[in-house]
């Protein structure tokens with residue numbers, strides 16, 4: 001077995017100096033260490049980024065909020081500026097994993113956690129994501145957790161994050177830095193569909209470090225947002241389907257603006273702006289919510305075992321929008 005070199009740099013420049021091919025950043029380690037133990041990922045070097053000054057949560061220049069990449073998911077969820085300004089994000093974070101894992105998991109690591117497809121974790125099986133060109137054991141195999149949207153003949157895996165579904169609805173921006181400079185990536189462009197390169201989860205280049213996640217201002221949605229996660233048990237379970245819903249409703253009951261994103265259904269959080277537009281200018285009623293759900297799920301295709309997800313997702317979208325319309329629910333008291 002090859003040895004792993006370990007670095008603990010004090011700043012981003014030093015971290016990036018070590019970020020050559022074969023090296024991996026490590027933050028909370030809650031996903032990467034599991035993957036290393038299962039021999040799915042074997043980095044030659046680990047660059048521990050926990051000593052970098054990237055754990056702040058602070059107002060951004062454009063009136064939004066900047067979440068540091070190494071800030072923990074729990075600290076982010078309970079931060080007063082997140083709870084009051086972005087209750088959707090608080091709800092999504094607290095729906096993920098368990099209290100212990102949220103205490104370790106970082107914001108940057110959450111974006112880059114890998115699929116939970118069981119074949120990906122089982123090195124005795126064929127998996128195009130783990131070993132390009134080897135085949136996809138899930139197609140024709142066990143597919144209860146798999147995609148109903150955006151899949152390809154090479155991979156039908158889904159992205160497992162809850163946080164990312166909220167970030168998609170919020171239209172977040174990912175700030176990254178590499179040895180050659182800095183750039184910003186719109187959240188809609190950050191995660192990829194599998195296509196013929198399922199080994200690439202995101203558009204991040206090798207050696208790029210996530211430094212911050214920027215949340216645009218969203219005060220207009222704070223009173224009417226909901227995150228609904230449907231899963232097999234109440235804690236420690238990934239979403240079968242999840243929905244992030246935000247509404248801006250006028251005094252006359254008419255929807256002025258809307259955001260919707262689905263999790264657990266595709267290789268990336270699933271957002272269709274045309275579905276959101278169907279809600280605008282109409283009363284916040286189940287009839288209009290169902291029309292938006294139809295548009296959001298257009299083209300959905302099951303794999304047999306997971307066909308139920310199409311109906312489940314439709315109902316979940318309507319339910320989440322009803323919950324958002326009724327008013328944001330504070331779930332910070334729940335600790336599952």
Ligand SMILES: Cc1cc2nc3c(=O)[nH]c(=O)nc-3n(C[C@H](O)[C@H](O)[C@H](O)COP(=O)(O)OP(=O)(O)OC[C@H]3O[C@@H](n4cnc5c(N)ncnc54)[C@H](O)[C@@H]3O)c2cc1C
Nearest residue numbers: 027028029030031032096097106108109110112161162210
């Ligand atoms: C039992 C269990 C249940 C879980 N349930 C859920 C759930 O229900 N919902 C959910 O959303 N998540 C769930 N998770 C996943 C958990 O949220 C992720 O493992 C966690 O967010 C990853 O963050 P981390 O800091 O530990 O990442 P790490 O494991 O440290 O890193 C993950 C990846 O990100 C890269 N990375 C980390 N930080 C950066 C950075 N700043 N820049 C560039 N690359 C970086 C690493 O190189 C690695 O490839 C669960 C995990 C476990 C173990």
Ligand code: SF4
Nearest residue numbers: 117127128136155156
């Ligand atoms: S669905 Fe994707 S991750 Fe799962 S076995 Fe197929 S290629 Fe691998």
